[in-house]
Amino acid sequence: MAESPLVKPFRALTWSDTSSADWALVQQCAAGDEVACTRLVTDNQRMVYQLGLQLLGDPQEALDLSQEVFLRVFRTLHQFRGQSTLRTWIYRIVVNQASNRQRWWRRRRRSLQVAIDDYVTGHGELAEWRSFASPDRLLQQRETAGRVWSALDDLPFDQRTAIVLREIHGLSYEEIADSLGVAVGTIKSRLARARTTLRAVLV
Amino acid sequence: MMFADCASIESDLGPFVDGELRGPKVLAILQHVERCPNCAAEVDAMRQLGEALRTAAPADPDAPAWDGLASTVISRTRAEADESWYSVLRRGGEDWHWVIVGAGSFAATVVSTTVLSAILAFGPRPERGDSLSALIRNSEMPVDAVPAYFDHEAMYLMFDDIGPMASRGETQLARRVVDESEESLTELEVVDELLARVAPKGRPVEFERMGAKERRRTEALLERMNQLRFSRLVPISATVGTLQVRFSASTSVRGL
Numbered sequence: 279m280a281e282s283p284l285v286k287p288f289r290a291l292t293w294s295d296t297s298s299a300d301w302a303l304v305q306q307c308a309a310g311d312e313v314a315c316t317r318l319v320t321d322n323q324r325m326v327y328q329l330g331l332q333l334l335g336d337p338q339e340a341l342d343l344s345q346e347v348f349l350r351v352f353r354t355l356h357q358f359r360g361q362s363t364l365r366t367w368i369y370r371i372v373v374n375q376a377s378n379r380q381r382w383w384r385r386r387r388r389s390l391q392v393a394i395d396d397y398v399t400g401h402g403e404l405a406e407w408r409s410f411a412s413p414d415r416l417l418q419q420r421e422t423a424g425r426v427w428s429a430l431d432d433l434p435f436d437q438r439t440a441i442v443l444r445e446i447h448g449l450s451y452e453e454i455a456d457s458l459g460v461a462v463g464t465i466k467s468r469l470a471r472a473r474t475t476l477r478a479v480l481v
Numbered sequence: 482m483m484f485a486d487c488a489s490i491e492s493d494l495g496p497f498v499d500g501e502l503r504g505p506k507v508l509a510i511l512q513h514v515e516r517c518p519n520c521a522a523e524v525d526a527m528r529q530l531g532e533a534l535r536t537a538a539p540a541d542p543d544a545p546a547w548d549g550l551a552s553t554v555i556s557r558t559r560a561e562a563d564e565s566w567y568s569v570l571r572r573g574g575e576d577w578h579w580v581i582v583g584a585g586s587f588a589a590t591v592v593s594t595t596v597l598s599a600i601l602a603f604g605p606r607p608e609r610g611d612s613l614s615a616l617i618r619n620s621e622m623p624v625d626a627v628p629a630y631f632d633h634e635a636m637y638l639m640f641d642d643i644g645p646m647a648s649r650g651e652t653q654l655a656r657r658v659v660d661e662s663e664e665s666l667t668e669l670e671v672v673d674e675l676l677a678r679v680a681p682k683g684r685p686v687e688f689e690r691m692g693a694k695e696r697r698r699t700e701a702l703l704e705r706m707n708q709l710r711f712s713r714l715v716p717i718s719a720t721v722g723t724l725q726v727r728f729s730a731s732t733s734v735r736g737l
Contacts, residue, residue, distance in 0.1 A: 315554075316551045
């Protein structure tokens with residue numbers, strides 16, 4: 279094996295790394311400091327938007343979701359007690375809001391099939407799109423990406439959230455469990471089921 | 482260290498790939514994966530899946546969609562701070578709508594149950610003798626009643642010492658309507674006719690609702706039945722008058 283199994287794709291920041299800075303930021307925001315509020319949004323807006331996009335699959339929905347998430351953050355900031363990291367707390371709000379929107383979305387019979395061209399239109403270009411010049415490679419990447427996101431869309435919301443938070447956002451099991459408000463064992467089983475389903479679809 | 486089998490480590494392969502295992506478990510899986518091509522392939526497949534997901538993740542757009550997000554959110558926050566109490570309550574209601582719906586349902590259940598119980602407890606009793614509640618009430622046999630069963634039908638009788646029969650004018654009249662021919666009726670025939678009068682078509686009829694003639698005839702039949710049934714069994718020296726006859730019969734209530 280070329281890669282060490284102990285190395286995670288991403289390393290999540292822990293509360294101990296940022297607690298004092300985040301806590302100070304929270305206090306300033308709660309006191310009505312608009313500069314601090316702006317900083318809280320700019321520090322987390324990319325993460326919120328991307329997670330919303332990955333869970334909902336629609337840029338406009340993700341943008342609306344981002345606004346709602348930050349509004350909710352400021353409305354409920356006084357409830358934040360530092361029992362989890364600020365990032366995990368925001369993740370939880372994103373997931374809850376996305377879950378509500380996703381139910382609304384599905385009730386209106388949105389098509390879950392994502393066409394390849396629709397994928398690029400909706401999600402933007404791939405992360406490595408501009409890095410490789412080969413047209414064949416780009417086409418293959420687009421096709422693969424379309425299949426991947428179509429398969430993700432077909433997953434139950436709980437499993438999709440778990441696999442996205444783990445594989446794309448690099449959260450640990452404990453952070454995912456904290457964000458979703460469930461036990462670590464539940465996350466483990468959701469990830470196992472999601473991987474089994476995705477492999478069956480993609481292989 | 483023993484070589485772990487595939488089944489025992491299968492559930493740990495995912496956490497292993499995710500770097501969630503520590504200590505001896507990691508070593509056990511490393512040793513196993515080095516010797517087991519199937520599990521090694523499983524680990525590689527999980528890594529490739531993760532790589533595919535990360536590769537498929539969209540890049541940040543050239544003009545980030547979240548440009549201006551902070552100012553928009555701050556503006557809305559500022560506007561919300563100045564909004565009316567009505568708007569605040571309305572927004573709060575949006576978040577708590579399921580709680581409100583649940584509380585409303587519970588309150589409605591409590592109120593309707595209370596009202597229904599009050600009606601049943603204090604409301605007027607039904608006057609119809611053949612109503613369902615009357616049937617239920619009639620089926621409650623008093624302690625001092627005497628059960629009687631005739632031809633698979635059940636009824637009970639109540640007796641009381643009410644003094645001289647001369648004071649019971651109706652009973653005196655009833656004696657007269659039993660003519661000579663009825664003296665020869667068998668017990669079964671008396672019961673059949675009695676049943677036909679007190680429970681026509683399976684529906685019990687209270688004495689109070691019978692016409693005077695019909696009632697006298699029924700009481701006469703009842704007295705005759707008493708003579709046939711009880712004079713043989715219970716020698717009674719005192720004058721006995723029948724105060725009440727309740728009849729319980731199999732009654733079918735049609736579905737709505």
